[in-house]
Amino acid sequence: MSIASSHPQVRLGAARASGRSLCSHCALPVPDGLVREGGAEQFCCHGCEAAYRVIDSCGLREYYRLLERSGGEVGPAKETGRGYSEYDDPTFHALYCRVLAGGLSSTELLLEGVHCAACVWLVEKLPRVVPGVVEARLDLRRAAVTVVFDPSRVALSRVVRTLDTLGYPAHPARGMGGDRAREARRREDRRMLVKTAVAGACAGNIMLLYFALYAGMFEGIEPGIERMFRWAAMGLNAVCLAWPGMVFARSALAAIRTRTVHLDVPIAMGLYLGGAWGTWKTVSGGTGVGDIYFDSISTLVFFLLIGRFVQQRQQRSASDALELLFSLTPAVARRVGEDGAVTEVPTEALSTGEVVEVRAGDSVPVDGVIESGRTSIDASMLTGESRPVRAEMGERVAAGTVNLASTIRVRTEATGEGTRIGRLMRMVEEASRRRAAIVRLADRWGKWLLWVLLALAGVTLGIWWRDGVHVAVDRAVALLIATCPCGLGLATPLAMTVAIGRAARRGILIKGGDAIQTLAGPGAAGTVVLDKTGTLTMGRLSVVWWRGAEWARGLVAAVEAGSSHPAGRAMARDLAGPGMDATVAMEVVQHAGRAGTGIEGVVNGRRVVVGTLALMRSRWVEVGAEMDRGGREALLDALSPVYCAVEGRCVAVAALGDAERPEAAAAIDQIRARGWKVRVLSGDHPDVVSATARRLGLGSEDCFAGVSPEEKLDFVRSLAERERVVMVGDGVNDAAALAAATVGVAVRGGAEASLAAADVSLGREGLGPLVELLEGSRRTMRAIHWTIATSLGYNVVAAALSMAGLISPLWAAIIMPASSFTVVAICLRTGAFRGPVNGGVRP
DSSP: OBOSOSSHHHHHHHHHHTTOOBOTTTOOBOOGGGOOTTOSOOOSSHHHHHHHHHHHHTTOTHHHHHHHHTTOBOOSOOOOOOOOGGGGSHHHHHHHEEEOGGGOEEEEEEESSOOSHHHHHHHTTHHHHSTTEEEEEEETTTTEEEEEEOTTTOOHHHHHHHHHHTTOOEEEOOOSSHHHHHHHHHHHHHHHHHHHHHHHHHHHHHHHHHHHHHHHHHHOOOHHHHHHHHHHHHHHHHHHHHTTTHHHHHHHHHHHHTTOOOTHHHHHHHHHHHHHHHHHHHHTTOOSSTTOOHHHHHHHHHHHHHHHHHHHHHHHHHHHHGGGGGGSSOSEEEEEOTTSOEEEEEGGGOOTTOEEEEOTTOBOOSEEEEEEOOEEEEOHHHHOOOSOEEEOTTOEEOTTOEEOSSOEEEEEEEOGGGSHHHHHHHHHHHHHHHSOOOOOGGGGGHHHHHHHHHHHHHHHHHHHGGGOHHHHHHHHHHHHHHTOTHHHHHHHHHHHHHHHHHHHHTTEEEOOHHHHHHHHSSSOOOEEEEOIIIIIBOSSOEEEEEEEOTTHHHHHHHHHTTOOSHHHHHHHHHHOOTTGGGOOOEEEEEEOSTTOOEEEEEETTEEEEEEOHHHHHHTTOBOOHHHHHHHHHHHHTTOEEEEEEETTEEEEEEEEEOOBOTTHHHHHHHHHHTTOEEEEEOSSOHHHHHHHHHHTTOOGGGEEOSOOHHHHHHHHHHHHTTSOEEEEEOSHHHHHHHHHSSEEEEOTTOOHHHHHHOSEEEOSSSSHHHHHHHHHHHHHHHHHHHHHHHHHHHHHHHHHHHHTTOOOHHHHHHHHHHHHHHHHHHHHTOOTTOSOOOSSOOO
8 A cells, every 4th residue: 555645644644534543653544443542643553663763763754754755665674573682693794794894894685575765765764763773774776774783782682673673674695696796797797888878969969060060061051150060079979989988899809809790899899990980070170960970879879778777777686586595494403502591693504413392383494303292294394295284393494494383393304505495596596697688689690791781881992992092982881871880789679678567567577588589489389287286276275165164264263273284374365254353262272193184273163173084083073974985086186184062073174285277277278389399397196196187187197206306407417408398486496497408497385495596587487477478579570680681671770871972971880870870769669578467378
């Protein structure tokens, strides 16, 4: 919800006018139980109240005005209430802090909840909120803040607690390359941006001078003023070529030295030859404007640098995304001392043999063996297994998995990069680095185009030599200027930029043009490999069907409302109906063990038992033939039957499973219609995968189940050696395969590791965006082919006219940018990634 007014009192006044109370911090409705009668300030939760008090007491209410102006949205403050004492541990400082001059320290933190420019303003006011903080700089794109603080005046834990109170829970940045590498990349981006700005300033000022010179051609201009304008334009053009334009000269020289000629060579030749010829004409005292090309040259340098800068930023975003790979395991662990005391420490401070405590809902920080306790583990992020796995004393658990049920203690066997997930993330990084760069389509024309232009220029010199050296050189230079392949240089990056921008507005985030080119490049389509859990299915347990008494749904939902088990939470969510908030279960008891798993309680005076068939029998519940048959049908469909009993009699059976996405079957048909083969690669149980594939119309020969992350990587690598492979997945177990595929696609709701490793991230639900990605890529490549053909057509016509002596230097200067402007028009009119946004499949 957007902030309705910058001042809380105004927003609350509007709320009262509509009969509702809104939170003074986030402007969301305040629950009736938290409304303070007559209070000027209302809050929907304690987190929002704490954040508001800090902002108000430090005089930072400007945050709300900025939030309104930026159109930002804010949810309830994400205060965790943690103490963050581990941030004061010497090990933490050694790992994540840098010592600066003057006794200061610096650290980088990744923040949750950062969403707009107002957040940047608020976070960077941290020195006003916490004495001892010298500076706070927030990178909005990465949601990373660099904090410079004085450790003799303030503890780092207090700094982080304050950010937490403001609604920005912090985590240490555990990225690759370190601060120095990131700073080097930032400096390179700034240099490129400054060069582009200088080229734009030179082009703009030269165009102003040329307005006067062109007007003088028709109305007359004093020779002294004309010479002054020509010399001024020459000076500005010299600056443009000597600094911003040097990017193309260096690239061309490097290509010549390595004998790998690409498009920058003919571009640099055209730009610098035109500059040299115009300079000679100016210095030698020539008159007129048509024989100097400073306006065309500077404008083209500016346009080409824009394309180069956008391309560089896309590559940088793809590289920065890999930082997410190193935040999958918790940065903090609860270490159990010899005296039994539990203390929070950085995960890196743990050593082999130490015992850690993992509470219900926490991620496991290490690879190890359970010392005490019994629980259910959600390993879907690592293995793809959609069902929770029971784990007891003596069994191994892996870092990154989630403890669902109860507290356990684990003896450490491996930490950090030594864990299974750490090794998997290294595979992702290595696969991303090994992936060969795809040569830009236009570069393929560079080598032969250079020799063709030089040959044509030589022929032109020979044809016009008898009319004098001056005329022959003038014609040859006009040919080289008019046929400068700047349009070819713009075609690919501009079309890609337009397509990527439109796709982003439709929720399809493409990290680079390589993915588009691969998806629609020449050659037959290859294989689309789909993960099951979260890709073909919803990625969470749900009630697939219900057989039995409808009146029992509400009773079961009331009992399961207090359950911590994933199956119980699914039933509470899917079975709840109107008026359920007032129904409360009493005497609730959860069961786990050999006697069966489930829950029981009393609802409206009736005893309700929900769970496995073993629990029904241990509780002496009567299960009739119809309910027994329903349970067997669920098992045949690879679903989990849950029996529901009221007052000692089983009245319903709920089949739980990971339901298929409603558009999955249609999407698979459309992918096949485009010539792609479809295969399923899953870590889930073979019975579950087989049943899902059967319902989606896939044959057993196209499905591979029970596959580990390492086996997925080997499978995709092997397949990619023979054909084009598109891997579509959502979990950490898919990350290495996503990185190794020709194109990796992460679906919405996927693990951060899959988003980081993928070339494309789908921000909308379902497989419909995947179909749209394939179609949009095809249309983008078609537009690129049109732009290349148009640019080459311009060059052929210009070369013929120049050689025939029918084109003057003035017309050569006009044709040179006209080709580029035509390319821009074609790219903007392409039909790629257009049409209504919807989550389904296009017809």
